Amino acid sequence: xNATRILGWLAAAGLVAGLAAGFGYAPRxxxxxxxxxxxxxxxxxxLTAYLAFxxxxxxxxxxxxxxxxxxxxxxxxxxxxxxxxxxxxxxxGSIWGKPTWGVWWTWDARLTSxxxxxxxxxxxLLLRAMAExxxxxxxxxxxxxxxxxxxxxxxxxxxxxxxxxxxPSTILGPEPSPIAQPILTALAVNAVGFGLLFLYFLARRIExxxxxxxxxxxxxxxxxxxxxxxEEEAR
Amino acid sequence: xxxxxWGYVVGAYGVAAVALYGYWRHLCRRARALGRNRRSRA
Numbered sequence: 001x002n003a004t005r006i007l008g009w010l011a012a013a014g015l016v017a018g019l020a021a022g023f024g025y026a027p028r029x030x031x032x033x034x035x036x037x038x039x040x041x042x043x044x045x046x047l048t049a050y051l052a053f054x055x056x057x058x059x060x061x062x063x064x065x066x067x068x069x070x071x072x073x074x075x076x077x078x079x080x081x082x083x084x085x086x087x088x089x090x091x092x093g094s095i096w097g098k099p100t101w102g103v104w105w106t107w108d109a110r111l112t113s114x115x116x117x118x119x120x121x122x123x124x125l126l127l128r129a130m131a132e133x134x135x136x137x138x139x140x141x142x143x144x145x146x147x148x149x150x151x152x153x154x155x156x157x158x159x160x161x162x163x164x165x166x167x168p169s170t171i172l173g174p175e176p177s178p179i180a181q182p183i184l185t186a187l188a189v190n191a192v193g194f195g196l197l198f199l200y201f202l203a204r205r206i207e208x209x210x211x212x213x214x215x216x217x218x219x220x221x222x223x224x225x226x227x228x229x230x231e232e233e234a235r
Numbered sequence: 236x237x238x239x240x241w242g243y244v245v246g247a248y249g250v251a252a253v254a255l256y257g258y259w260r261h262l263c264r265r266a267r268a269l270g271r272n273r274r275s276r277a
Contacts, residue, residue: 092247208262
C-alpha cells in the first residue's frame with residue numbers, strides 16, 4: 001500500500017472519529033441546541049482553507065524564487081482544494097446562519113471577506129485554465145497567489161476590525177479560548193480529520209498534475225517528431 | 236433556548252459530504268483517465 005493510500009485511510013478514520021466526537025462525545029450546546037454541531041464542520045473547513053491558501057503562498061514564493069515546477073504544482077493543487085473547503089465553509093455557514101440569525105446571507109464583514117477570498121482563488125484557477133504557456137501560467141499564477149494571500153488575515157481579523165454579526169474568533173483569538181473542553185476536543189478531532197483529508201487530496205492532486213505535465217510533454221514531443229517527418233517528406 | 240433544527244444540521248453535513256465525495260470521485264476519474272492514456276502510449 002503506498003503512502004497516499006495510507007493517508008486516505010487515515011483521513012477516512014479521522015473523519016469518522018470527528019463525526020463520533022461531534023455527535024456522540026460533544027454535549028448539546030446550552031443556547032443554540034444541536035444546530036451548533038454545524039461548528040464541527042464549519043470551523044475545521046475554514047481552518048483547512050487557511051492552510052491551503054497559506055500553501056499557495058509558499059508554493060508561489062517558492063516558484064518565483066527557484067522556477068522549479070514542483071512549487072507551481074503545490075500552489076495549483078492547494079488553491080483548488082482551498083476553493084473546495086472555502087465553498088464548504090460558506091455553504092455550512094449559510095445553513096447555520098438561517099436558524100441562528102434568521103437569514104441565509106448578510107453582507108457582514110466576515111461573510112463578505114470570505115466571499116471575496118473565494119472569488120480571488122476561483123479567479124486564480126480561471127487564470128491558470130486560460131494561460132496556455134506553462135511558464136507564463138506559473139509566473140502569473142504565482143503573482144496572484146502571493147497577492148491573494150493578503151485576504152487571509154483580512155478574513156480572520158474582519159470580526160475584530162469591523163462591527164460584525166459573526167462572532168469573534170474563539171480558537172485563534174489572542175485571549176484563551178472560552179470554549180468548554182468537550183466542545184474544544186471535538187473541534188480538535190474534526191480539525192485533524194479535515195487536515196488529513198486535505199493532505200490526501202493534496203497528494204492526489206499533485207500526482208495528477210505531474211501526470212498531466214508528463215502527458216503534455218509527450219504529446220509535444222510526438223507532435224514535434226510528426227512535424228519533422230512531414231518536413232522530410234515534403235523535401 | 237433555540238429548537239434543535241436537526242434539518243439544518245443534516246443539510247450542512249449533507250452538502251459538505253456531497254462536495255467532498257464529489258471532489259474525491261473527480262480526482263479518481265482524472266487519475267484513471269491519465270493512467271489509461273499513459274498505458275496506451277507505452
